[in-house]
Amino acid sequence: xxxxxxFRRKGRTGGRTSAPARDAARTGSTRVRASDGADARHLESxxxxxxxxxxxxxxxxxVSDVTILLVAHxxxxxxxxxxxxxxxxxxxxxxxxxxxDAAVVGxxxxxRDYNKRKKAEGI
Numbered sequence: 001x002x003x004x005x006x007f008r009r010k011g012r013t014g015g016r017t018s019a020p021a022r023d024a025a026r027t028g029s030t031r032v033r034a035s036d037g038a039d040a041r042h043l044e045s046x047x048x049x050x051x052x053x054x055x056x057x058x059x060x061x062x063v064s065d066v067t068i069l070l071v072a073h074x075x076x077x078x079x080x081x082x083x084x085x086x087x088x089x090x091x092x093x094x095x096x097x098x099x100x101d102a103a104v105v106g107x108x109x110x111x112r113d114y115n116k117r118k119k120a121e122g123i
Contacts, residue, residue: 034065034081034083035065035080035081035082035083039080039081039082040080040082040091042078042080043068043070043078043080043082043091044095046070046072046078047070047095047097048095050070050072050073050076051072051073052072052073052074053070053071053072053073053095053097054070054071054097054098054099054100054108055068055069055070055088055089055091055092055097055098055099055100056068056069056070056071056099056100056101056102056105056107056108057069057082057085057088057089057092057099057100057101057102058079058102058103059085059101059102059103064081065081065082066081066082066083066084066085066087066088067079067080067081067082067088068080068082068088068091068092068099069102069107069111070097071107071108071110071111073110074110074114075108075110075111075112075113075114075115075117076114077111077114
């Protein structure tokens with residue numbers, strides 16, 4: 001037996017690894033919840049009750065759908081799933097909120113500062 005033979009991948013039955021499970025219940029896999037009317041109402045409420053709101057559209061990833069991050073002037077923020085990138089920008093335009101591609105510009109420093117303040121307050 002060579003030094004690295006034990007690490008070599010063996011056939012389907014002889015190796016230490018196995019094929020991915022076919023049933024999600026056994027593996028704990030979940031489906032990502034789609035956006036719904038409650039998400040849209042929450043976003044609308046946030047926009048209408050805060051000042052200086054900006055929108056940051058976050059692209060779909062392996063673990064989440066497209067989201068929009070709304071950040072108020074003081075750094076308070078909310079994030080919700082949305083049906084599409086176009087829907088997110090259209091929502092922002094309808095509410096006269098500037099919207100940006102978060103993958104390009106990132107998130108604003110005021111949001112990080114807000115989180116830091118809240119953490120220091122113990123909230």
